[in-house]
Amino acid sequence: MTSEQRRIQPRKQPRQIRAELTRQRILTAAAHIFAEYGYAAGTTNRIAERARVSIGSLYQYYPNKDAILAELLTRHLDGDRATETLRAHKDRPDPLEDIIRVFVHTVIENHLDDPALLRIMLEQAPRSSELIERITQQEWEMIGDLRELLDRHPEARVNDKDTAARLVAYTVELTVHSLVAAPNSIDVTRLENELVAMITSYLRTER
Amino acid sequence: MTSEQRRIQPRKQPRQIRAELTRQRILTAAAHIFAEYGYAAGTTNRIAERARVSIGSLYQYYPNKDAILAELLTRHLDGDRATETLRAHKDRPDPLEDIIRVFVHTVIENHLDDPALLRIMLEQAPRSSELIERITQQEWEMIGDLRELLDRHPEARVNDKDTAARLVAYTVELTVHSLVAAPNSIDVTRLENELVAMITSYLRTER
DNA sequence: CACAATTATGAGCAATTGTTCAGTTCGTCC
DNA sequence: GGACGAACTGAACAATTGCTCATAATTGTG
Known part of the structure; x- marks a missing residue:
C-alpha cells in the first residue's frame, strides 16, 4: 500500500x-488430511506430502496453517445456498410445508458434499x-x-416467534449435520420427511 | 502382578x-483450564500449575493427558439423569406433553452445570x-x-417411529447444547417451552 | 541463448508440550 | 525417634510441529 498503484488488480x-x-x-x-486426522493432527507437513509439494511451497501460498482451513471454510460458506433459497421462497403463497421442505432440502444438500471435513471445520476450526x-x-x-x-x-401460528425462529434454524442445521455425518448414518429421505413434518406441525399448531 | 496377592482389595x-x-x-x-483454553491449549503443565501441584504429581495420578479429560467426561456421563428420567416416565399414563417436558427439562438441567467444559469434552475430546x-x-x-x-x-401418532425417535433425541440434545452454551445465550425457559411444543405437536399430528 | 521473474525445494530452527525420574518431603506405625 | 513407604518435586528429555530461508529449478521474454 506504500507505493502508488496503477493497476486495480487484486494483489499477488x-x-x-x-x-x-x-x-x-x-x-x-488439506481437505483430505483434515477430514482424516482432524485439525490438530493434520500437520502442514502431512498436507504438503499428500499434495506432493514441498513444505516451503505450501507456505508460499498460505501464511500459516489456520489460513488453509479458513479458505476451505470460506469456500464452503460461499457455496451455501440455504439462506438465499429460504429468502426466495419465504414470500411466496405456497403452503408452509412446501417452503419448509425446500429449506430443509437445501440444508441437507449442503451437508452431503464432505461431511467429515465439514465436521472438522465447524467443530475444530481455530476460532478466529x-x-x-x-x-x-450467516446464521x-x-x-x-x-x-x-x-x-x-x-x-404460521407460533407464539414466541423469536425463539421459534432460532429453534428451527438450529434444529435443522444441527440435526442434519449430526445425522448425516454420523458413522451410523441415517436415511436422508426419511430425515427430510420427519424434519419437515416436525417443523411444519410445530409452526402450524395453535396453543 | 508378579507376586501373589492375598488381598482382594482394588489395587492402588x-x-x-x-x-x-x-x-x-x-x-x-483441569476442568477450569480445559473450559478456558480448550483441549489442545490446555497443557498439563498449566493444569498442574493451577492445581498448585507439581507436574510430576499430576502424572502420578493420571497416566496421560487424555486420561484427565476422560475422567471428567466419565463423571459428567455418570451424572446424566436424562435417560433414567425418561425411562421412569415413559410408561405412565400422563399426557404426552408432560412426559416430553420432564425429559427436555432434565436434558437442559444437565447442560447448565458447566457448558463451556461440556462443549470442550463433546467437541474436542480425543476420540478414544x-x-x-x-x-x-448412552445415546x-x-x-x-x-x-x-x-x-x-x-x-403418539408418528409414522416413521424409528426415524422420529432418533430425530427427537438429537434435536433435544443438540439444540440444548448449542443454545445454552452459545455466547448469545437464549432464555432457558423459552427454549424449554418451544422445544416441548415442537416435539409434542410433531408426535401427535397424524398424517 | 541469456536473463530475470516466478515457483519449488527441504534441511533445519525455534518453540512448545507431554512425559520421565532421581531425589526430597511427609505421614504413619512400631 | 527412627524407619519405611507413600506422596511430591521440578529440571531435563524426547518428540513433534509450525514455519523460515538460502538455494535450486522452471518458465516466460527479448
Whole structure:
C-alpha cells in the first residue's frame, strides 16, 4: 500500500498456471488430511506430502496453517445456498410445508458434499474472530428470514416467534449435520420427511 | 502382578487423604483450564500449575493427558439423569406433553452445570474408542426409550417411529447444547417451552 | 541463448508440550 | 525417634510441529 498503484488488480495473483494448480493441490490435500486426522493432527507437513509439494511451497501460498482451513471454510460458506433459497421462497403463497421442505432440502444438500471435513471445520476450526463473524452473520441471516416467514405466512401460528425462529434454524442445521455425518448414518429421505413434518406441525399448531 | 496377592482389595488405592485431595485438585483445575483454553491449549503443565501441584504429581495420578479429560467426561456421563428420567416416565399414563417436558427439562438441567467444559469434552475430546462407545451406548439407550414411548403412548401418532425417535433425541440434545452454551445465550425457559411444543405437536399430528 | 521473474525445494530452527525420574518431603506405625 | 513407604518435586528429555530461508529449478521474454 506504500507505493502508488496503477493497476486495480487484486494483489499477488499467480503469474503462471503452475502456481494455481499447486495452490489447488494443496487445498485438496488439506481437505483430505483434515477430514482424516482432524485439525490438530493434520500437520502442514502431512498436507504438503499428500499434495506432493514441498513444505516451503505450501507456505508460499498460505501464511500459516489456520489460513488453509479458513479458505476451505470460506469456500464452503460461499457455496451455501440455504439462506438465499429460504429468502426466495419465504414470500411466496405456497403452503408452509412446501417452503419448509425446500429449506430443509437445501440444508441437507449442503451437508452431503464432505461431511467429515465439514465436521472438522465447524467443530475444530481455530476460532478466529473473522471466521466466527462470518458464520454468525450467516446464521443470523437465516434466523431473520425465518422470523419474517413466521410473521407473514398465514399458516404460521407460533407464539414466541423469536425463539421459534432460532429453534428451527438450529434444529435443522444441527440435526442434519449430526445425522448425516454420523458413522451410523441415517436415511436422508426419511430425515427430510420427519424434519419437515416436525417443523411444519410445530409452526402450524395453535396453543 | 508378579507376586501373589492375598488381598482382594482394588489395587492402588490411595493410602492417605492427602492423595485424594491432590487428585481432586487436579481434576478441578483441569476442568477450569480445559473450559478456558480448550483441549489442545490446555497443557498439563498449566493444569498442574493451577492445581498448585507439581507436574510430576499430576502424572502420578493420571497416566496421560487424555486420561484427565476422560475422567471428567466419565463423571459428567455418570451424572446424566436424562435417560433414567425418561425411562421412569415413559410408561405412565400422563399426557404426552408432560412426559416430553420432564425429559427436555432434565436434558437442559444437565447442560447448565458447566457448558463451556461440556462443549470442550463433546467437541474436542480425543476420540478414544472406549469413550465413544460409552457415549454412543448412552445415546442409543435414550433413543430406545423414546422409541418405546412412541410405541405405547396413545397420543403418539408418528409414522416413521424409528426415524422420529432418533430425530427427537438429537434435536433435544443438540439444540440444548448449542443454545445454552452459545455466547448469545437464549432464555432457558423459552427454549424449554418451544422445544416441548415442537416435539409434542410433531408426535401427535397424524398424517 | 541469456536473463530475470516466478515457483519449488527441504534441511533445519525455534518453540512448545507431554512425559520421565532421581531425589526430597511427609505421614504413619512400631 | 527412627524407619519405611507413600506422596511430591521440578529440571531435563524426547518428540513433534509450525514455519523460515538460502538455494535450486522452471518458465516466460527479448
